Amino acid sequence: MANSIHPLLVNFFADLPDTPAPIYARLKQAITQKVTTGEWQANQRVPSEAEIVKALNVSRMTVNRALRELTAEGLLTRQQGLGTFVAQKKAHSALFEVHNIAEEVASRGGQYHAKQLQLTKSKASVEEAINLGMRTNQEIFRSVILHFEDNQPIQLEERVVNATLAPEYGEQDFTQETPYVYLMKAAPMTEGEHLVEAVLPNARECELLDINDHEPCLQIKRRTWSGDQIVTAARLLHPGNRFQLFGHFSS
Amino acid sequence: MANSIHPLLVNFFADLPDTPAPIYARLKQAITQKVTTGEWQANQRVPSEAEIVKALNVSRMTVNRALRELTAEGLLTRQQGLGTFVAQKKAHSALFEVHNIAEEVASRGGQYHAKQLQLTKSKASVEEAINLGMRTNQEIFRSVILHFEDNQPIQLEERVVNATLAPEYGEQDFTQETPYVYLMKAAPMTEGEHLVEAVLPNARECELLDINDHEPCLQIKRRTWSGDQIVTAARLLHPGNRFQLFGHFSS
DNA sequence: AACATTAAGTTGTATATACAATTAGTCAAA
DNA sequence: TTTGACTAATTGTATATACAACTTAATGTT
Numbered sequence: 001m002a003n004s005i006h007p008l009l010v011n012f013f014a015d016l017p018d019t020p021a022p023i024y025a026r027l028k029q030a031i032t033q034k035v036t037t038g039e040w041q042a043n044q045r046v047p048s049e050a051e052i053v054k055a056l057n058v059s060r061m062t063v064n065r066a067l068r069e070l071t072a073e074g075l076l077t078r079q080q081g082l083g084t085f086v087a088q089k090k091a092h093s094a095l096f097e098v099h100n101i102a103e104e105v106a107s108r109g110g111q112y113h114a115k116q117l118q119l120t121k122s123k124a125s126v127e128e129a130i131n132l133g134m135r136t137n138q139e140i141f142r143s144v145i146l147h148f149e150d151n152q153p154i155q156l157e158e159r160v161v162n163a164t165l166a167p168e169y170g171e172q173d174f175t176q177e178t179p180y181v182y183l184m185k186a187a188p189m190t191e192g193e194h195l196v197e198a199v200l201p202n203a204r205e206c207e208l209l210d211i212n213d214h215e216p217c218l219q220i221k222r223r224t225w226s227g228d229q230i231v232t233a234a235r236l237l238h239p240g241n242r243f244q245l246f247g248h249f250s251s
Numbered sequence: 252m253a254n255s256i257h258p259l260l261v262n263f264f265a266d267l268p269d270t271p272a273p274i275y276a277r278l279k280q281a282i283t284q285k286v287t288t289g290e291w292q293a294n295q296r297v298p299s300e301a302e303i304v305k306a307l308n309v310s311r312m313t314v315n316r317a318l319r320e321l322t323a324e325g326l327l328t329r330q331q332g333l334g335t336f337v338a339q340k341k342a343h344s345a346l347f348e349v350h351n352i353a354e355e356v357a358s359r360g361g362q363y364h365a366k367q368l369q370l371t372k373s374k375a376s377v378e379e380a381i382n383l384g385m386r387t388n389q390e391i392f393r394s395v396i397l398h399f400e401d402n403q404p405i406q407l408e409e410r411v412v413n414a415t416l417a418p419e420y421g422e423q424d425f426t427q428e429t430p431y432v433y434l435m436k437a438a439p440m441t442e443g444e445h446l447v448e449a450v451l452p453n454a455r456e457c458e459l460l461d462i463n464d465h466e467p468c469l470q471i472k473r474r475t476w477s478g479d480q481i482v483t484a485a486r487l488l489h490p491g492n493r494f495q496l497f498g499h500f501s502s
Numbered sequence: 503a504a505c506a507t508t509a510a511g512t513t514g515t516a517t518a519t520a521c522a523a524t525t526a527g528t529c530a531a532a
Numbered sequence: 533t534t535t536g537a538c539t540a541a542t543t544g545t546a547t548a549t550a551c552a553a554c555t556t557a558a559t560g561t562t
Contacts, residue, residue: 022545048512059547064513072323080513081554194498198449198467198491216449216467216491240449240467247445273515299542310517315543331543332525 023058027066035075035086036108046076046084100180101147101155110149114175117208118144121163121170139163145174146208149242153209156237162187165231179232183224187231192224196245201237209239216240274309278317286326286337297327297335352398352406352487353429361400365426368459369395372414372421379411390414396425397459400493404460407488413438416482430483434475438482443475447496452488460490467491 021029034040047055052063067084070076078084105112124140140160147155159179161169166186172179183189199219206213220236272280285291298306303314318335321327329335356363375391391411398406410430412420417437423430434440450470457464471487 024545050512061548062546064515065545067513069323072320078513079555081511081556083512083555194496196447196469196496196498197494198469198489200465200467200491214451214465216451218447218449218469238449240451243448245445245447247447275515301542312518313516315545316515319544329543330525331523332541334525334542 024062024066024069027052027056027058027063028070031066031070032075040086042086044086046086048083100178101157102178102181105147105149105154111151113148113151114178115146115148116143116174117146118142119170124160141166141169143169143174143179145179152242154238154242156205156208157234158237159232159234161232162230165226165229179234183232187226189224189226189231192222195221198240199237205237209237211239211241218243218245220245275313275317275320278303278307278309278314279321282317282321283326291337293337295337297337299334351429351431352408353432356398356400356405362402364399364402365429366397366399367394367425368397369393370421392417392420394420394425394430396430398429403493405489405493407456407459408485409488410483410485412483413481416477416480430485434483438477438480440475440477440482443473446472449491450488456488460488462490462492469494469496471496 031040031046040046049060049063049067052058053060056063067076067078071078071084075087076084077087102112102114120142121139122142124138140163143157143159143161145157145159146153147157157179161179161183163169166183168186169179169182172182174182197219198216200214201209201211201217203213205217206215209217211217217240218238220238221234222236223233224231282291282297291297300311300314300318303309304311307314318327318329322329322335326338327335328338353363353365371393372390373393375389379391391414394408394410394412396408396410397404398408408430412430412434414420417434419437420430420433423433425433448470449467451465452460452462452468454464456468457466460468462468468491469489471489472485473487474484475482
């Protein structure tokens with residue numbers, strides 16, 4: 001071990017953008033990349049501070065800062081006397097916060113885009129009216145949008161929108177702005193509810209989401225109100241192998 | 252100004268709990284208290300690093316760390332060349348209630364009972380220690396309990412418990428009182444997190460839950476803390492065709 | 503065999519020092 | 533008046549050093 005550098009650290013800065021940035025920031029960026037690309041697997045031990053110091057010729061305090069901040073961000077875990085390890089962290093979303101899939105994808109560094117599969121306007125059926133607490137003569141929009149993260153489908157969104165409260169819904173370009181963002185402007189929500197369950201998608205849904213048959217999905221049904229009128233109801237389908245809901249509470 | 256200390260810093264550590272803690276942590280705690288009690292108002296300028304150094308006789312790097320971390324946490328804002336300021340109060344997000352399966356079953360008029368499948372005690376493995384934020388020399392309990400509603404399995408619970416915080420966990424009768432109820436008495440939780448996803452159970456889990464192969468399950472991984480120590484980590488598996496999570500929010 | 507001690511390696515914290523980068527103000531020259 | 537240079541104050545980053553606290557493995561002792 002004497003003079004050789006740690007195998008995980010060869011060409012450590014090699015494929016990083018050559019932006020001028022502080023050393024600690026570039027260290028964080030490099031390590032984040034190793035983890036998110038899977039080059040460093042979960043629970044794997046990462047080089048010690050001393051090894052990084054030796055390999056990269058930086059100060060230990062700088063390495064310490066990078067590792068400490070990444071630990072605070074949940075990417076790594078550390079144990080005094082033992083070492084530093086890659087934490088288990090999949091793509092996750094805040095549970096029971098109204099969420100915006102585009103923002104979430106962006107926040108974890110993914111490439112977001114969306115494809116609108118359907119957008120129609122008509123009167124609510126009896127079933128819909130009951131389900132949504134509307135009247136059958138009210139106009140509603142129905143839209144189906146497929147959301148992608150890094151060119152992989154991450155959410156299939158079926159949505160029904162109250163056309164009285166959001167009359168311009170049909171003219172929006174949801175590949176640019178998500179329905180959530182538009183609806184918040186059109187009719188700020190005051191209340192909402194969620195129903196989360198594990199379901200087996202049908203053949204068409206499997207095809208759209210690009211998953212195998214028998215791959216479970218996390219289904220979220222969400223309804224939001226503005227005052228006493230329902231604004232929108234959505235059914236969000238996420239592939240189980242690519243998606244987790246995350247929630248945190250404190251007393 | 253020459254020798255006098257900053258007026259905001261007189262008796263700075265006075266009304267703090269005298270717990271042994273690192274200087275930077277006590278600094279953070281003291282400043283957090285000033286801000287949350289309103290003694291330091293939003294947008295007010297806080298003493299500069301140099302002033303704190305002079306008043307409290309600590310190193311500037313220590314002060315810098317405290318202020319930097321508080322800034323990352325959103326309590327303060329800083330501007331190079333200008334100073335450090337109290338940030339605007341941040342919005343509180345909706346939380347997700349910790350739930351008790353026995354109470355839930357009872358609340359919808361079901362008949363509840365449970366069967367304990369396993370209960371052992373040993374030291375945490377390295378993987379567990381990393382996963383749980385414990386030390387490898389800490390003792391933990393492992394338990395597996397199957398919960399029934401009207402004689403149908405409704406939840407398979409695999410749980411790891413910090414034996415230091417809940418030493419009598421092994422002597423409880425969880426067919427009478429759920430782990431959640433006991434743990435709340437033993438070590439009141441102050442923080443927690445949830446991870447929800449859709450998974451496909453393995454053959455043994457299918458058999459225990461009395462479901463068909465390919466029936467998706469809703470898996471909840473939950474970790475709870477008491478102060479900075481983890482109390483318990485659990486994996487809760489619910490048959491997708493018999494279980495839903497429900498949440499409500501209002502603004 | 504069981505237990506205690508020691509050593510080596512690792513992370514955690516604290517300090518002193520140095521220089522860079524940014525901002526606001528001062529003051530002099532055009 | 534405007535411009536520009538300069539200065540002081542402040543935060544931002546990087547390093548070297550030191551010691552504390554913890555974990556594991558090896559070693560020695562009973």
